[in-house]
Amino acid sequence: DIDADTNVSDLTTARQQLVAIGRAINCNVKLLIMDEPTSSLSQDDTDNLFKIIKKLNQEGISIIFISHKLNEVLEISDRITVLRDGRIVGTFLKEELDSTKIISHMTGSKITETIFKHNKSDKLLLELQNLSKRGNYKDISFKLYANEILGITGLLGSGKTELALSIFGMTRPDSGKIIFEGRQISITSPSQAKQIGIAYISEDRQRESLILIQPVSINIIITIINFVLNKLKLLSNNKINNTAASWIEKLKIKVPFSSVLVNKLSGGNQQRVALAKWLSTNPKVLILDNPTSGIDVAAKSEIYKILHDLAGKGMGIILISPEFKEIMENTNRVLVMRRGKIVHEFETSKTTKEEIIEKSINAHHTISYGGKI
Template sequence: MNPSASTAPRSSERGHASDVPAVVDTDHAEGTALLKLENISKLFGGVKALQAVKFDVMPGEVLCLAGENGCGKSTLIKVISGVYQPEPDAAMLMDGQSIEGLDPAKARDLGIQVIWQDLALFPEMTVAENIAFEQNLGPRPRLVNYSLMKIAAHRILERLGVDIALNRSVRSLSIAQRQVVAIARALVADARLVFMDEPTASLSHAETEALLKIVRRLSADGIAVVFVSHRLAEVLDVCTRVTVLRDGRYVGTFPTAGMTQTRLTELMTGRTFDYAVRTTDLSAAPVVLRIDNLSRRGEYDSVSLDVKRGEIVGVTGRLGAGRTELALSLFGMTRPDAGTIALDGKPLALRSNRDAIRAGIAYVSEDRLQLGLVQQQSIGDNTVAAVLDGLLDATHLIAPRKRDDLIRGWIERLAIKIGKPDDAVSTLSGGNQQRVVLAKWLATNPKLLILDSPTVGVDVGARAGIFAIIHKLAEQGMAILLISDEIPEVYFNADRVLHMRNGQIVAHYAPGATTIDQIERDVHA
């Protein structure tokens, strides 16, 4: 197995920033850049979010802007889109002409559009209304011409090669369809440069391929796309160059031809990582979870598997394979129609998630923002949300000292980087938010931990930290079921890998005894 092909570094890491050789630009684009920036700096209260950054993108180019969370990517995009003003001495040129006094309106007039991760769509409005929204903006109120709106929306969707009913509400669309609507809205506004912030974070493999096809179509039409993604395989597949930022500084711009995910990870983090499959001897370990012929009509059928003490079992497969549906039944959220579940040899009849928690099962959902955390509540409140009963004193009120000790203990154990426990959890990076989710469930002292896509929206450096925690939990004897559609994640972090398709387990793999390429061929066949 060639480690350079991997997208999921093992959590053990060696080296420091100083171990990675100094880097310089290795690729210079030919011709006049569509957008060129020099000496871009941005300070917030004396903190340097950006320091002497340079950036350029060519007409029709698909460029990746890469770096860990907090490296300055979003700040740079906000400078380019006119939300932030750079420090003096910055130079910004569009088509070789200097840009002065850039604000959001002027950026839109220049053809600069940003599609943020939250998409900023209106869920109750129709597809056509969302796509043609900006056409109805102006200094004076005016009547909306719905016929022209639908014509414009239809023309753009046809240009993208996509068929979505114009009268459907955006709320009824899948995430992938909403991405298309956001792209179409940018094109209606005559976009020449489109920034896409984590466009595939919540998409399946098939949906991602469809989106990348649209990105290539935009490029062929001469529209430049700047792609921001933590999924490095996509970056190297769709982009021609990658610009790397680290700690607010410019690291370099490199051609993706010949670039490996390992090397790109090193450039982004300033660290090197070890890539190796797990080699844990679990032959004598007792079985913690055993399910036999578990079925739920329309979701999964005759699923049998076991997870031993200290074992990480990976489950992968394409969208609709039934992985999340199986996890929900194991957590008591849905009831199977047939089959049995046993924990530590004792049969379980789970009527709710409370039954599962009492039995010793914890579940980290794939949707951290909606199901894993209450974004408006504090870090502390989220951490103790699943164990409030255990914090009550003799008066049946929460004991403040017991609560604070528990919060402090998990923040320290999982090395969660926070300001104060009373800060809203929404103030944290994706990686630290995911650690809070883990803390919440680990506080229940589970025997079985189910992790459903635990690194969605988490950068590569933070992923390594999360998997280091997962490995440590397994070493301490916890049984772990790891669900992910990113095959390298299960390949390098699981003791065994199960392939699920159409609701059934169709193959078993032992990492090391098979190649990652073979698993990927089987899954995507």
């Protein structure tokens, strides 16, 4: 459903990925290498891609499928090669492995998955009332509390990213109310959102959240320039380096020194830099859009621990993700969006992944605020 006349630069990251996949498939190749092809795709789009991959394979085309999503690797592959620190650990038949064994080979150790267990407080941070933007989302209403991680999921085109952009002031809704700490506000820019206490990390960290050709230190302090000036109102290298060093230590960013360019870092460490950049503003609400896209299993686990800790200290977090397992293990509640509307709200502890998937794909009705289907 992508208009062929639309500029690719105007498409969302997920739709750009679909275009890139389509272009590669149409090149009449004998070997097709796909590097993280599903990183921004919904489950429905991933399923369709896998059907195409299997058809191409039946036609004699060999495919190298590179991914951190272990369930997908196990589903689509005949053989699996595992890398660690730039070296091949081994090549195995699919039948010889499961997720636990792959993780062990990837990391050299066993990773314990942590399930989010904090209870939300009664302190209301953010409330949306009937927020609408023509062509993007309609009648969106929900509440976000302190100590809570609220999940938002849905298929590609469901409106979840567009909603986040409006909350952060990058686009303006046509109607409805945004209420922050009991006061109705109109957010007209990201700068204003930052001042209010709202931070947002884009799904495309390399193009929108980070300046890749700048050092780690500059990326971390770019949102708090006024706090790293000296008495002459000039940038203070000491303040910059001390601030960067503090966040590098807090978030365990694996980097030899803060002057390293961000484009030299792994995806997981880039995401930690993006987190440091916005956590340095001391936000009360943090919105993350597909934050573990293209990140390995070990790095994902560390990102989740950071988010759990932040929520435990009173922050309200909105986690937008197309990965249902991620949503299930890291949220208190989850809102399912479809075609720009919220079609269901679940308490995560009282639902299953299958129920969330069913509502994402087959929901035909919408709920009024606080109601049920």
